Amino acid sequence: MGSDLGSLPPSFTRRCPAPLTPAGRRGLEKLFEQPGRALLALDFDGVLAPIVPDPERARAHPDAVPALARLAPHLATVAVVTGRPAATAVEYGGLAGVPDLHRMVVLGAYGAERWDAATGAVEAPPPHPGVEAVREELPRALAAVPGTDGVHVEDKGGAVAVHTRRAAEPAVAFARLREPMAALAARHGLTVEPGRMVLELRPPGMDKGRALTDLARETGATSVVYAGDDLGDLAAFAAVDALRSEGVGGLLVCSGSDEVRELADRADLVVDGPDGVVALLEALAAALGPAGAAEV
């Protein structure tokens, strides 16, 4: 092909749009140059799993795990980086016991937890005492805010998430709860993580950016592809930007939605939600081919 933006395998570009930015194209080229040193990391909700009203009913897109399994043998590492507890993402994603995903890593709770497919074990920090205090105070705090009928609390063990998607007016309930939830979290040494119709009260100190950087360094990645959809993924986007400045290739993918604009503005490639993410994974797998060498 040969342009000033470099070249990508036609077997990829036939199936998926090329990144719009030179940095993104370069990141993808680096993946194809050295797939065995590439880190592919994806958020769970809104990226691998379609958004649904009930958080307990979220499941991976039916074609996502087969596509990851086709890709994983070619790459150094395939990871999920999520706000979910690691074990929940493994369960809802159907990620355990998949032969070609035997080296997969799930970084849960924004990187505070880790599951390794190789061992099946989850490493998690001890519970933060503020979470228990918030758990107890939350019903009273929610009852004090008008217009929050239908708000649902997800107890994540190490954190508590207040969901407004099922409220009569989700955006209104979200706006009304922002300040009281921030105050409640601050009283107990927690931080508020805002997301898609959710305010999560969680321990501070870890974010997806640190988690992704640590994993990239641990695996010696020469390229990193990260796909996210929500505000919590901005830290991971910033981490990829920082890695790029060190010479690591990076591709920032936004799983687009009408709910969050911030990632699309910063991404190299915007795809159409989890369907588009799956198309990207399948395009990568097709281009890398069954034998490991990049197909052209």
Ligand SMILES: O=P(O)(O)OC[C@H]1O[C@H](O[C@H]2O[C@H](CO)[C@@H](O)[C@H](O)[C@H]2O)[C@H](O)[C@@H](O)[C@@H]1O
């Ligand atoms: O980091 P993620 O994997 O994107 O997790 C972030 C939060 O996702 C979940 O909530 C979101 O998905 C739900 C199911 O589709 C949806 O109902 C909700 O409105 C979304 O915000 C999850 O429930 C949270 O615990 C995660 O922190």
